[in-house]
Amino acid sequence: MKRNQQNPLPPLDKVYDELFAAFGPQHWWPGRTRFEVMVGAILTQNTAWTNVELAIRRLRREHVLQPRKLHAVDTATLAEWIRPSGYFRLKAERLKSLTTALIRDFDGQLSRCFRLSDQALRAWLLDVKGIGPETADSIMLYAAGRTQFVVDAYTRRVLERHDWISSGATYDEIASLFMENLPRDVSLFNEYHALIVHLGKHFCRPCPRCESCPLRHRLPIRCRT
DNA sequence: GACCAGGCACATC
DNA sequence: GATGTGCATGGT
Numbered sequence: 001m002k003r004n005q006q007n008p009l010p011p012l013d014k015v016y017d018e019l020f021a022a023f024g025p026q027h028w029w030p031g032r033t034r035f036e037v038m039v040g041a042i043l044t045q046n047t048a049w050t051n052v053e054l055a056i057r058r059l060r061r062e063h064v065l066q067p068r069k070l071h072a073v074d075t076a077t078l079a080e081w082i083r084p085s086g087y088f089r090l091k092a093e094r095l096k097s098l099t100t101a102l103i104r105d106f107d108g109q110l111s112r113c114f115r116l117s118d119q120a121l122r123a124w125l126l127d128v129k130g131i132g133p134e135t136a137d138s139i140m141l142y143a144a145g146r147t148q149f150v151v152d153a154y155t156r157r158v159l160e161r162h163d164w165i166s167s168g169a170t171y172d173e174i175a176s177l178f179m180e181n182l183p184r185d186v187s188l189f190n191e192y193h194a195l196i197v198h199l200g201k202h203f204c205r206p207c208p209r210c211e212s213c214p215l216r217h218r219l220p221i222r223c224r225t
Numbered sequence: 226g227a228c229c230a231g232g233c234a235c236a237t238c
Numbered sequence: 239g240a241t242g243t244g245c246a247t248g249g250t
Binding site: 046047048050054055083084085086087088089090091148 | 244248249
């Protein structure tokens with residue numbers, strides 16, 4: 001892989017240790033069911049999780065957090081129920097395209113869907129309209145328990161600020177960076193992604209707190225301000 | 226009132 | 239292949 005970055009990539013397991021020591025466990029996505037995690041993965045697209053929680057709470061209250069039950073809800077009604085999560089019309093369509101595919105290919109049974117191999121499951125997810133690489137990988141990792149590293153905007157930002165990747169690095173290149181340099185461990189991937197998000201959210205943004213990034217003694221995160 | 230958030234599909238060049 | 243745009247709410 002072409003990396004072209006300015007700084008050498010540090011041992012990623014050590015970076016994890018530092019982040020875990022600094023922030024502790026993040027308790028990401030314990031999600032009550034696998035389907036709930038899948039729904040959350042779509043609802044959180046470019047959206048703060050606090051907003052997603054409001055929508056999920058409503059779907060729980062309506063008792064529709066099962067593929068067939070969700071599919072039976074009229075799209076306009078569904079959109080109203082998930083309104084707090086933003087892009088609600090778009091996301092209602094995306095949830096419907098997921099349930100449509102689940103019913104078409106697996107009789108609406110997640111147990112059958114998750115019987116697919118890693119490669120086949122990822123391809124199947126990516127084939128659903130409204131599910132892109134990050135959403136697919138979030139579902140792979142957090143719902144299906146596969147060792148698929150999730151790359152998001154924070155991951156890219158943190159790596160770019162440290163000059164560990166070039167600005168043109170693709171999603172799959174970044175994912176491979178982690179997957180080829182870490183033991184294949186679901187709970188490690190799970191926690192690692194959450195820790196990177198925490199780091200990116202609180203320390204790797206244009207604000208004075210950048211100075212206190214826990215990785216600063218290794219390589220400073222460049223602040224835009 | 227501006228800015229941001231756990232992206233994606235589609236149009237255009 | 240790269241870049242731009244629409245989608246929308248709630249918190250800071």
